[in-house]
Amino acid sequence: MSSLNNIRPPSGTRDFLPDEFRARERVLDTAKAVFERSGFLPMDTPAFERIETLMGKYGEEGEGLIFKILGRGRKESEGIVDLALRYDLTVPLARYVARYRGRLPKVFKRYQIGPVWRAERPAKGRFREFYQADIDIVGSPSISADAEAVITIGNVLSELDLPKIVIKLNSRKALDGLLEVCDVPTGARKDVLVSLDKLDKVGIRGVEEDLLGRGLSGKVVIRVLELIEQDLPSLRKSLGSTKVGSAGLAEVDELMELVSPALSGGRLKFSPLLARGLDYYTGPIFEVFDSGSSNAIASGGRYDGLIGELAGTAPTPATGGSLGVERLVQLLESTPLERTGARVFITVWDASFRGDAFGIASELRAAGIATDVYLGEDNKNLSAQLKTASRAGTEYCIIFGPDEKAKKEVSVKELSTGEQTKMPRTSLVGAMRALINSR
């Protein structure tokens, strides 16, 4: 067997040490619990899809980031690829809905949590393998479904002790109204939206330059700039002058009304310039920020065309939201993890006491107490074993040697204080349960 020359994980990917793993699990488990409590159903799809399933779905730039897999039994030199790692959880959802339509509820509320892969240039906070946690409601045209998505995302964040979030809401229809008011030619609409999306980063002068650079007429650019400098009441009035803009405003207002009461502490904000990068949105859209940060920690929106288009089926209304798992893990970095791992460590007096040690461990484990047994070299002295226990972060050590055995007792040492107490062997489990629950 050849050995490993390079022991780092592949570029752009990560190994997870136990505590790093738990930090990610905290976010994913919380999301899962809230999704379940809100009636979303779990599902899964494979890590890879047929390559045809993914091609033509993400635009040229996205397509270049798809990891392609060599055909089974093919030589590298043949260069035949037939599978590809999933790039997101949305295209697999479209395939899934097309396939199982008849077996799913008419309004299908699903969640899916899992890794996706993109061959990005690695950078700080940007990975080639990262988790997505998505909820989607497929089959409902109602604003209730949009509200449910936003509320559920908000609930996850408040459960993660991030109550001071700001949810920026807008509607694709409101944006369309805005473009109409400014007389933006149809062909340039996408350009203007991309430009507006940068406002927070580049400022109004940046948007002006960007728009002019995209070849828009000076007249249109002036209109756009005038509009985005308006205060909210005037802007509402301008949007209200178009049919699609009015529909957008109504949508946003209704959503605010439904979502507000369900958010504990979170703040909702109509953000008429919020555009979101993806051009498949058709209705309400949202982005969530933690107070003081300009990186979204969650986002989503309605995309009524996408699923039918991807799956080649009839139009299927859909709305959803996605958590920025990696950003959330980072954001919670400084919040201590709940105590996990073994609470109790059973020392092994000598090799002849191994059976006793495992017996004690079994009893404690059966009582639901996470317990470790000394597994190192046989016949190691007690102080070395206690050091192992302490390094592992366990709180109590159990000592059961010839003395204890003769007297049918057991010694319990609290590692933080060094205090050691003896108790009857038979009362150990009850005593440990009481000690641990009292913490």
Add this chain to the structure above:
Amino acid sequence: MSSLNNIRPPSGTRDFLPDEFRARERVLDTAKAVFERSGFLPMDTPAFERIETLMGKYGEEGEGLIFKILGRGRKESEGIVDLALRYDLTVPLARYVARYRGRLPKVFKRYQIGPVWRAERPAKGRFREFYQADIDIVGSPSISADAEAVITIGNVLSELDLPKIVIKLNSRKALDGLLEVCDVPTGARKDVLVSLDKLDKVGIRGVEEDLLGRGLSGKVVIRVLELIEQDLPSLRKSLGSTKVGSAGLAEVDELMELVSPALSGGRLKFSPLLARGLDYYTGPIFEVFDSGSSNAIASGGRYDGLIGELAGTAPTPATGGSLGVERLVQLLESTPLERTGARVFITVWDASFRGDAFGIASELRAAGIATDVYLGEDNKNLSAQLKTASRAGTEYCIIFGPDEKAKKEVSVKELSTGEQTKMPRTSLVGAMRALINSR
């Protein structure tokens, strides 16, 4: 965007409908809980590794099953692959241990649960993407570590309500003793082990043919056949006549003594012909069977050479076990899943009552009650909504219309009986909690 021509998942992989997902989760969550309770630490590695990391590790046949990934930004025609999907969780563990050695406990008890990928020819029960759930104890040469691995695997199975398992135990050393007793030439040892491994399937005549077909001398074949027909006491005596065989017997006896008391209902059986396919085992080995089935549902053993060899570091003692996740899911198929999904469904009287419906849902969800809200087309009549709730398997429907609103009441309909009761709006959460807990 191009649409999907083929909506099935790629050959050899599976989509999971909500209940299928839950059936798998039941196995994985149980394993996780038992692993944690036994002091194993979670960890993770990427889905893919550098291709050099995996090459030369699995033999020719295994290597042919590795999914290779085309280099980033490479054209198919260049045929350059630089990554590959992980084939198991053991080679990544070797890399991980080599990399983080200094940051891990001296005796590192880890668990890892996740998918692996093999380009097998798809067949019933054989998949190209499947889950592994592994525990490993790295860094301990003690038989205590072997016992801990077997006990932990046994505990998962008993927690899964499979208490009537049979754990077959053997030691690679006992097998070496057997080969020595039979004068098997060193070069033919692996052949004989592979042959013995088939005994259950092909019977003693099958083994005879197989051995002769492998070119072993008639004299050796006769000795092997004689030995495997011996009863256990005579076989023990034969093995005891060699040094390595005695060591193997001692190992097995000690393991039986440590493991037996910890198994509730499970049975341990010394199986001197159990060989296990993989030739990297160096000490105790085991396979677990559910009563009445000849397919192993878990297995493992000690592999003191492998990690050091893979990682190119000093020899590192290691022992572990692996659950046959897919077989366990199958085996438990007929065991009903615990009630999951929403218990309560909030109907929406008409669009003007949406806010009230979401308000009620928020209260129930905050109380930990999984709750769904009607999200379908607006202003749908009540009976259609009740049908949706019933199809989704919810137990209670909440009705809050003009009547209830005026009287500050709420109606609760139990779907199984059709019984409907009114209660004050303010006592809803308490009442629902009591109803659901009483089930």
